Amino acid sequence: MQTVKMVISGAVNSGKTEFIKTISEIEVVSTERRATDDTSKVKDKTTVAMDFGRIAIGNDLVLHLFGTPGQKRFDFMWEILSEGMLGLIILVDSTRPETFRETNRIIDFFVSYRDTPYVIAANKQDRPNAWSPDELRLALRQPPHVKVVPCVAVDRESVKSVLLDLLYTILERSNEEG
Amino acid sequence: MPLVGNIQDFGLSDFLYLVDRGYKTGCLYLNREHEQAILFFDKGRLIYASPHEHETLSEVLMRIGSISSPEAAQSMSPAQLQSALQPHVEEYVYTLFGWGDGEFLFEHGQKPNADAPILPTPIPVENLIMEGVRRIDEWGRIKDRIPSTDLIPRFLERPSEKAKGVKLSPEEWRVFARINGKDSLAAIAQSIGLSEFDVCRVVYGFLTAGLVEVVKRQRIQAETRSAAGSGSGLRRSLVSRIIARIEKM
Numbered sequence: 001m002q003t004v005k006m007v008i009s010g011a012v013n014s015g016k017t018e019f020i021k022t023i024s025e026i027e028v029v030s031t032e033r034r035a036t037d038d039t040s041k042v043k044d045k046t047t048v049a050m051d052f053g054r055i056a057i058g059n060d061l062v063l064h065l066f067g068t069p070g071q072k073r074f075d076f077m078w079e080i081l082s083e084g085m086l087g088l089i090i091l092v093d094s095t096r097p098e099t100f101r102e103t104n105r106i107i108d109f110f111v112s113y114r115d116t117p118y119v120i121a122a123n124k125q126d127r128p129n130a131w132s133p134d135e136l137r138l139a140l141r142q143p144p145h146v147k148v149v150p151c152v153a154v155d156r157e158s159v160k161s162v163l164l165d166l167l168y169t170i171l172e173r174s175n176e177e178g
Numbered sequence: 179m180p181l182v183g184n185i186q187d188f189g190l191s192d193f194l195y196l197v198d199r200g201y202k203t204g205c206l207y208l209n210r211e212h213e214q215a216i217l218f219f220d221k222g223r224l225i226y227a228s229p230h231e232h233e234t235l236s237e238v239l240m241r242i243g244s245i246s247s248p249e250a251a252q253s254m255s256p257a258q259l260q261s262a263l264q265p266h267v268e269e270y271v272y273t274l275f276g277w278g279d280g281e282f283l284f285e286h287g288q289k290p291n292a293d294a295p296i297l298p299t300p301i302p303v304e305n306l307i308m309e310g311v312r313r314i315d316e317w318g319r320i321k322d323r324i325p326s327t328d329l330i331p332r333f334l335e336r337p338s339e340k341a342k343g344v345k346l347s348p349e350e351w352r353v354f355a356r357i358n359g360k361d362s363l364a365a366i367a368q369s370i371g372l373s374e375f376d377v378c379r380v381v382y383g384f385l386t387a388g389l390v391e392v393v394k395r396q397r398i399q400a401e402t403r404s405a406a407g408s409g410s411g412l413r414r415s416l417v418s419r420i421i422a423r424i425e426k427m
Contacts, residue, residue: 004416023427057423061416086417097183100192101322112394115401129179138196139188141388143334160424167421174414 002061006166007081008051009068009106010091011099015123015153016067017051019091023159024053024065082110087166088118091153092140094130100139107140117173119166121151181284189319190274191307191386193282198222198303199388205288210280217271218290223300226290227267227274235259238295242266256298263297268306275310304344304387311383312347317375320382324363327374329392331366331381332359344387353380357390359398 008016051067066081082088088110092103110116120142122133131139133148142148149165152158185193185208193206201222208215218226228238236248244262245251254262290296314320346354349372356366367377384390 098187112397138199171417
């Protein structure tokens with residue numbers, strides 16, 4: 001059985017757990033514990049280990065989805081998680097500009113070591129005060145070729161659309177590489 | 179929908195970059211304790227900046243000493259107005275870069291009153307950003323975007339046309355000329371005899387104005403490997419299967 005890994009990252013409360021839960025075929029394995037640091041101000045419980053979801057592609061192939069812990073003190077896990085990943089989805093809470101700087105730090109971390117294909121999912125687009133994907137691209141200073149796509153992590157079609165955007169990005173990259 | 183936030187989290191230079199690259203028209207309100215600032219933009223360029231929301235052109239010109247009676251404002255040519263208002267507006271905006279904290283709210287499409295002190299020629303904001311960040315000398319803020327002097331600065335792949343309009347000081351030119359996508363910030367500092375802090379401060383300005391990016395050496399190595407195209411056929415096949423599966427879900 002071959003496994004392929006995708007990593008879902010983003011700042012605390014950006015919607016990683018919901019995103020994986022919405023699309024995974026198995027009950028998401030999540031080791032959520034009550035937060036003890038300042039993340040408790042925005043979320044009663046926050047992910048301190050990781051979320052894990054799974055989608056069977058065929059009898060011989062399975063896609064694993066790994067959600068990274070949001071807090072800085074778990075940075076060390078990001079490098080381990082990113083080894084061998086096919087692609088990366090960065091979730092952003094479009095309603096909280098105070099998390100954009102942290103989101104940039106996360107993007108820098110992942111793409112500075114590896115030339116990883118990634119897309120940015122502008123989550124919570126169903127909220128009235130959400131920044132649009134175009135505004136987020138500018139706020140996060142992403143070049144035009146990086147896809148910044150709208151997302152509602154609790155909506156299955158929206159999550160599928162984000163995953164497909166990433167997969168087409170990977171495919172385009174593979175075609176360019178020949 | 180207005181864009182709201184705090185400049186402690188999303189700085190003024192970041193916001194000006196967004197306005198510039200997004201060709202935004204509207205009004206930016208900044209508030210902290212008992213102070214406020216109002217900046218109007220037209221298609222990404224600054225046309226008005228003041229601490230007072232309803233100040234008229236003649237009131238501003240009187241306040242800054244350009245005229246002695248309100249009627250005199252009517253007889254000023256656009257060029258005279260520009261030379262009277264622009265330095266005043268620029269200096270005022272530079273002071274706003276010193277605000278470490280404050281709420282912001284950007285109202286799309288909002289325009290100033292007809293009698294407001296609107297600049298006849300809007301000011302490009304990239305020079306405001308460059309000068310504003312020149313006045314930042316806090317390691318803390320610089321380190322937020324340049325955490326290590328081992329990072330390598332390189333020009334963005336698609337340099338903006340706007341970069342042509344940016345004016346650099348001789349010191350900035352010395353750093354600019356040494357950026358080659360191979361040398362680290364520490365190496366550049368050593369080669370031109372500037373301190374690492376000075377080089378980082380200059381590069382922070384380039385970064386903020388959207389002229390360069392800073393990357394780790396491993397990233398450059400990974401891009402080189404990726405360009406060699408190892409295993410891309412196998413990856414294409416896997417990805418096509420995953421796409422087919424997810425489309426059916």
